[in-house]
Amino acid sequence: MSVIGCGYLGAVHAAAMASIGHDVVGIDVDERKVAALADGVAPFFEPQLGELLQEGLASGRLRFSTDMSDAAGSDIHFLAVGTPQIVGGHAADLRFVDAAMSALLAHLRPGDVVAGKSTVPVGTAERLASQMAGSGATLVWNPEFLREGWAVHDTLTPDRLVVGVPSGPDGERAADLLREAYRPALEAGTPFLITDLATAELVKGAANAFLATKISFINAMAEIAEAAGADVTLLADAIGHDGRIGRRYLGSGIGFGGGCLPKDIRAFAARAEELGRGEAVGFLREVDSINLRRRDRAVRLVVDALGGLVFGRRIAVLGAAFKPFSDDIRDSPALDVAVRLRGLGADVVVTDPAALANAEAAHPQLGYAAERDDALRDADAVVIVTEWDLYRRDLTPEHAGSLVAGRIVIDGRNCLDAAAWRAAGWKYHGMGRR
Structure with a gap:
């Protein structure tokens, strides 16, 4: 099988499919990304991915390429390119999907199956299927349901598999091929749902x-x-x-x-x-709107806790990734709050166990500390915005109190034991908690 697009979705899918015995080639136009993957280095932080890459490469079942012609001969081609939000609007940008399909068309054989995994607007599959007319290949839609930080687990042991297929013998044959591809998951009891193309697109x-x-x-x-x-x-x-x-x-x-x-x-x-x-x-x-309003509320809690005097105050922001077990900073609430506090004149110091390099590259105006305790030292207030265990479980109020100048903690994830922090003399402020 081939996996077209080796970003977050594609790299995980390629490595996971190789780990269950398939011969996989991952294809991407980004030469640096492909070179890293070919060396067994994951281009982003995702638990277990590095090990799967190295195992797959060592076994010979996994390889990576920038040449679409290397997809030729695969029985299944998984389409896993990104569909970002269009600049200046809300709709999905399908340029990468269209480019991938155009490049793949020349290498399709009769009987091949193209399985779309990208998140696309309903109706996209029908349009792509019309472009494939005459190739003898069949398009199906197999949406992904991955959680960052759990992507390997969710690929190998999904809670359901959805495959949208066209009606008729070609669709039935394609569904059988996908059943074979996902055999270990099906044998473990994962539900396998067959739908039409439009329903499969809508599911995600x-x-x-x-x-x-x-x-x-x-x-x-x-x-x-x-x-x-x-x-x-x-x-x-x-x-x-x-x-x-x-x-x-x-x-x-x-x-x-x-x-x-x-x-x-x-x-x-x-x-x-x-x-x-x-x-x-x-x-x-x-x-x-509600979601974005919560970021405003977090900033307001900091300002109020400091008596409205934010300028020049040192604020430790624990977290940069949008969620734990990831280095993804896209639309990160943590960095949004940090940037807003910096805009108010605060001396903001951000720390994160995985996403610090990405955060520094995107927001060089912020201060950064590689170690949690260095961020906490002499802070006037602490804001927990990404609930890594390093912050929600491994940090005690007594230890934090030995470093922090002002005993103010803003619990942006409601992940701390409020009673314990208050008992230790901290001014604890949760998001809707007493």
């Missing part, structure tokens, strides 16, 4: 829209809890016991970020507008 967007809505819902409740003097964490515990609701992803705080969820819900809404059904997902605009 709908899943992200629901997840974003659930997160923003509890953050909206946090706003009410603050005004009423309630505790949103206890509220989430109580409603989470309802089997219809569930407790997962009901953690309130500073909100979501990253390279997928924000841009995907905006693209989903933009496509609904194009289809003349924008009113059906109008709520997603408020979901987005």
Whole structure:
């Protein structure tokens, strides 16, 4: 099989498929990325990926190339290129998808299967399938559901596999080929859902829209809890016991970020507008607004805790990645808060166990510390914005108190034991917590 596009999705997919016994070639136009992958070096931080790359390369089942002709002869071609938000708008930018398909067409054989994994607006697969007419190959859509930090796990042991296929014998044959590709997961009991192309495209967007809505819902409740003097964490515990609701992803705080969820819900809404059904997902605009408002609230908590005197104050920001177990800083709430505080004149020092180099390259105006304790030393306030274990579990109020000048902690993820920090003499401020 070939994997076209070796970014976050493609590199993980290629290494994981090789690890279960397939012969895989990963193809990307970025020469530096391909050279790193060919040396067994992951171009981004993702647990277990480095080991899988090295094992795959050593076995001979995995290789990487910048030449699309190396995809020729593969039975399945996974299309895994990025679909960023279009500059100046909310819709998905499909240039990379179209370029990859155009380059691949010349190397397709009758009977080949092209399996789209990229997150695309509904209707894209039908358009791409028309471009493939006459090649004898079949297009299917096989959306990904990866969580950064858990991508290898989610590829090898997914909670479901969705494959959208065209009707008729070609679709049935393509579905059988995908069953063979994912045999270990299916033997372990993973559900394998066959749909039409349009439904498969919608599944990813709908899943992200629901997840974003659930997160923003509890953050909206946090706003009410603050005004009423309630505790949103206890509220989430109580409603989470309802089997219809569930407790997962009901953690309130500073909100979501990253390279997928924000841009995907905006693209989903933009496509609904194009289809003349924008009113059906109008709520997603408020979901987005609530999410961004949480960053404003985090900054306001810092300002208020310092008595409105922010200029020249040293503030330690714990976290740069948008989530733990990742070095991804795209639309990171942590860096957004840090930049806003710097804009108010604060002396901001950011630390992160994985994303520091990326953060420094993107925001050189901020201060940085490679070690957590160096960031904490002499700080007037501490803001926890990425819930790495290094901050939420391994940092005690007593140890932090030996370093921090002002005992103020802003818990942007509601991940600390508020009672313990307050008992140690800290001014603890959570996001909707008492």
